[in-house]
Amino acid sequence: MTDNPSYDLECLDVSKNFGSIRAVKDVSFDIPSGSFFSILGPSGCGKTTLMRMIAGFEDPSGGDIRIKGKSVLGTPPNKRNVKMVFQHLALFPMMNVYENIAYGLRCNGVGNAEIKRKVHDVLERIALPDVAEREIHQLSGGQKQRIAIARCMVLDPDVLLLDEPLGALDLKLREAMKIELKLLQHQFNTTFVYITHDQSEALVMSDNVAIMNQGEFEQIGTPQELYHHPSTAFVASFVGDSNRWSGVVKSSDSTGGKVETEQGLPMSFSSAGEKTMQEGSRVNIFVRPEFIRTVRAGGGDLQDAAGENRMDGIVDSLLFNGANSRVLVRTGSGELVESDVTLTGENDLKPGEDVHLVWSSKQSMCFADQGKA
Amino acid sequence: MTDNPSYDLECLDVSKNFGSIRAVKDVSFDIPSGSFFSILGPSGCGKTTLMRMIAGFEDPSGGDIRIKGKSVLGTPPNKRNVKMVFQHLALFPMMNVYENIAYGLRCNGVGNAEIKRKVHDVLERIALPDVAEREIHQLSGGQKQRIAIARCMVLDPDVLLLDEPLGALDLKLREAMKIELKLLQHQFNTTFVYITHDQSEALVMSDNVAIMNQGEFEQIGTPQELYHHPSTAFVASFVGDSNRWSGVVKSSDSTGGKVETEQGLPMSFSSAGEKTMQEGSRVNIFVRPEFIRTVRAGGGDLQDAAGENRMDGIVDSLLFNGANSRVLVRTGSGELVESDVTLTGENDLKPGEDVHLVWSSKQSMCFADQGKA
Amino acid sequence: MLVQKKATPFLLGYRLYVVAFFIFLAAPLISAGAFAFNDSLFPALPWQGFTLDWFFGDTEPKLGMFHDRRLLQGLYYSFVIAIFVSALSVFVGTTNAFLFVRGEFPGKNFFYIMMVVPLVIPGVILGISILVLASDTANYVENRFDLELEFLRPGILLVVVGQFSFIATITSLVITARLKKFDETMEEAAFNLGASRARVLRTITLPFLRPAMIAAGIVAFLVSFENFNTTLFLVGSEAPLTITMYDRMAKVGSTPVLNAVSFFLMVGSGLLALLSILIQRDRSGQ
Amino acid sequence: MMQNKDIKRLSLYLLFAPFALWIILLVILPHIGMVVLSLKEKIAPRVYEYSFANYLEFLNEPIYWNTLLRTGSMSLLVTALALLIGFPIAYYIAKIAGPRSRGGLFLLCLIPLWVSDLIRAFGWILLLRETGVISNFLLWTGLIGEPVEFLYNDVAVIVGLTYTVILFMIVPLVSTLDGMDNAMIEAGYNLGGSGFTVLRRIIIPYAMPGIVAGCIVTFMLTAGSYLTPILLGGKNSSWFTEQIYNQFITRFNWEGGAAFGMLLLFFTSLVIWLGLKLSGQTLANTVAKS
């Protein structure tokens, strides 16, 4: 029936139309057992729709969805062994924690003694052994989060779906829960499918990430692949910060080439894959701020900097943000370039100083211009 | 009447009790004209209460508040020339943009022609010249933000108070607005008092930041001062991430000293101010992840690393987050140490590798143990 | 499925049920309205042909409603009563909203329940109890001081007061709900921008409440207009339309002119309801 | 700012005044008056004495308490019917109808409010009577051979009352169901619940405040209704409000009428109190919320 039974979840050319809106377009992917898979994309790109099809709340307009190798197209949502953590958690306010977790077991006709054992077991595993008798409104945001996961995990699902479960939490808690979620996934060793529009969540937690845009998957890969070797301009700009230049290819071969930017500056790049950019074609160059080194014009260490690309400018301003500080440099052609710096409080750069910006052609990502702004 | 008339806002021993709760305790500070001042502190520390006293919505239980040198204690809120941007903005939904901005002018009895001129003027300055006739619900989050500021600025306030104005925005927009707010403050050259519990907002935008904790100001200083020379353990841990060790001072003088940690490791530090740590006293050592270099055990560049502190360990896991990636190293004594790394996708560290952690004693911040956990 | 829109037979059956329900809702109104156009002296089958006489006829026996002074008078009194009742109820509803949303005072919960209670007291009993109190008071004053307090005798005032006694609960609930959604920082923002207390109320708070006040007013108007149980005991010589129609039906005999009035009221209320929807929509826009 | 506190206190008094006047003058005092009146016994023309005679009269006369029990049980039946019929409608409006048709359907639900009780009853009379629309329609379809009387019986009363009050059941139900996150229902399915389980364990418990609110209002309106049972009822259909009316109007027995009024109020309050106890709700979180 299926080629590879070790995939917990497979989607084959799944698509969904709402009237004339094509919310999901021919999406295919498969998730190996026990991995953490994220779907990252901007608001409205179709993430929730895709997830709802997997859970069975929407019928795909086309394609197939398989769980543990079996198509679930005809299976109603309450018969699919795919559990879901909703964005606002959807804990049942009229039941206490125990009843919330027991709900699914009761639906499966599990006996009371067994239920009791399982609920306490799962509460242990999420490190909240004492909250069984609490009402939902007596829990903190992070605790609710964990109860929502426990409520699913107690049913031993094949796949756990999470739809932006951290969206409603505040900043500090969100940071803490990121790591916690990853640990929980290790704990339970269940396949997690995680939806988010926050790149840092996707990068930190996932084994694999799919970047979704306008109903389509642009790229699937490990966080590092996506960050360092984006296959499209969209991925490059959506994942991580970038400086961007438009230009025209002057010369190129399979290993890289040279571009002249609109401002007239030469810039060299290495080819991401085996694709050769056509000479004369319009391209966009992306360079991440952390790969640009800012060095004082007077300083002697310019030679150290292994970088085929160089630019001169004046420090415009410093954005001090502790470890993530950044310098804005105004180049000769007037544009602002962002570059990461470490500000130690001693001998730091100051606005007005002349600096050189240096980076390696390996770090210049080049994409053909799609004609979009 | 006052010693220094160039302060736009001065607070002298201001305190506020709600019944037995002491929300604000003897807070004093002064803000020079035209500067950007932030109050940073955890939730519930009394930030909003302090701001509401400045705006006149609460009466201080003690102390004095002066604006442009004049005490405003008896002045009702609608007569103080201190304007406020509320957390959820509190734009008036039953009025359009024009009427929202004109509201304060009308209250002051300004003539219609004059109002028109001023409103259009301020809309120009916030770079939204065409939205005058829009309804509030037709604006984007960032536009609303700017209108809320314009509504205050059109009245030429002595001080503008902002209470977590970015709290309700989503991640990407928040990043963008941070920089924008700073630019607007330059534009209007008015004193901004900015409240937040997000350290990155406070660090990026402010000329000066006050760190507030449990109703008290722990430290006031520039972002760099706070980050690099925190005067208390609370400031060190609240501003920026840190690794923390508890230990006992073995030897010390006015320039620094040596500590033995609970795990028995020796560690050296430089003294932050002129204070000399007492030998034998219990202290906490804080080290920021970005100042710890992680080098491969086999690599030869250990000598390069100027650092009096060194520790050996094994890479436990990598948290890939683009430019903000981090490595967790498990040291011989079993604890996890966080260190920032740049992961380029090529020749990166891998879990299980033996590494050395190296950092300079200059970057070890040492504080007497307050007895708190 | 309980939330899905798939075209299952279950959903089809469900839809049919909903349609049947709305037919049930509309049936008596349609029948009451339709016979207004029956060219017969009795509001009954068989159908004798179409006529507008029951609206515009100006001679007996087919005296149309627009020429029937008693009905018109009833309409007028209903209108006057409803106007007073809704004005009063909206006013008290608004003060109650402020009292219960903004006020802090001991026993607040208890008083809140007291506010809801009139809604669940049977209308007949409200009418009677007010009648009894008013006439006892009037009789006492008359016997004791030989003073006739005419306003305590059945009449427009008592009807207004009697209807108000429970309609105020409805308006209070509607306006309270709206005020609860009001973000108080909006008022603080206005103060902060230099507005006086009165100005804040006039320019910020009341405009925010306005849609709820109008909606509550319309509901109050409709409920007053159609009230029978409470009014029955309090009415004097100035009978509102429902009482006039009831007397007509029970004591004179119904002709299709009553159907004509019904039809007229349906159209009137329908327009009012539409108005309140439009206001509601305006509100959701904000 | 002491002045600020004084203003606050003053405005509290000013706001409390209309409320107090309303509740004291129009609700509490009249009911105290009723109680006092109900405790008077008529000895001779214009001579009264305080006693429980009127209440004893009620207890000693099976006609009266039978009528009260009948009114109560029929009201409960109407309430139950309104809930059964109304719940699916409310659910449809709140959860299944699209956002656009929702407003329209809700408006349609309010249609019976457009006209008075009287006209509604009038409409039903025209439909139900032996020579009315339904009977004629059935004759025409051949389903019945001769005219059938649908009017003047308890079924007609129940239909008419259900019709009149169902709106007050649907409105609070729609508003509570509307506030229910769809994700809650989906979570119910996702965790393995069948349609029935989700309904019983999630939707109904969630909607409980709305259900109770609707039931209270519906029950009170039904028990206190006058025109519908009078006009649609048959020769055996007596209603307690009619009894009260008769005491006041036909028998000029205000004292007895007042006692009956208090009894009706007491009885219905008791039923509601029981209902609240059984459902574990309070008046404040049900009726007051709707």
Next chain:
Amino acid sequence: ETLRLLTWGSYAPDELIEKFEAEYPDIDVEVTFSNNEEMIAKLRATGGAGFDLAQPSHDRIYAAQLEYDIYKPLDLSKIDTSVMEAKLLDGVKENTTIEGEVYAVPHQWGTSGLMADKTKAPDLKSWADLCNPAYEGKTSMRLKRTILLGTAFSMGEDPFAAYSDLDKYQGILDKVAEKLIECKGNIKAYWKGGDDLSAMMLSGEIVGSETWDSTAYKLFDQNKNIVFVPPKEGALAWIDTFALPRKAKADDAAYKWINFVLRPENVTLMSASTGAIAAVKGGQDLLPEDKKAAVNAAFTAEDIDNLKFFANIPPGVEDMEGKTLEKIKAATGG
């Protein structure tokens, strides 16, 4: 000023009011429809205020006045009593004189009796025939005191005579109640106003009923088979009167109205609306033609002789009767 009438439905036809207002331009007439019980209840609640002229039946004034003091004496000098049928005037005066003051004068009189569709119920002749199983489910009555009295007569009792001995009267009422409860099965429904009675009768849903004569006459207009049948025990006759509420404020206008409607040309208009006979001399001749025909179809001379005028109700009787009616209503029968 305003003249507020508290009267029976159709006792103040628009045509007449317009004519009156044309004659007295400064008087506005406002009408409240009512019946005997409600008139008393209303005036009791208002302490006799709120209305300027009431029109209760002659038998319902004495006790109400004694108990509730709701009327004031008439100034007979302001009424043109000469036009009134002397027998009726004297009867009313006799019934409504308290401490030497007269409280009412007659206006219209008529009867309560039976109505039958000749073709379908040719044998309906006695009050008791309403309970005849031959007409099962096809008769009706109004559950008010008229049917109690009628049934009492049909059982051979004289309820009016028993007014002086209330225990005896109670005995009669109990028997009547028993009979009427038994009869419930035979009844289709109790009618409540002229309207439902007309509808049932015209549609043929019932074939006979207790009725006011005026209602029967109206139906005769529509269907010549429907006639008023004076019961063989004698039709019960009532006289509706004019009485001034105690706190009436427009006495002059009230007197003007009384005199106005007693004028012959107005009597015809009034009778056309009420279907009853004016208490003026030759009242029967002043009936409009159709009503005259109906009356003639219904009454023979001996029927007229056989009329039983309602006797004055002593205090307490209404309460006894009311309770009896409740008992009948609440009983489950049929």
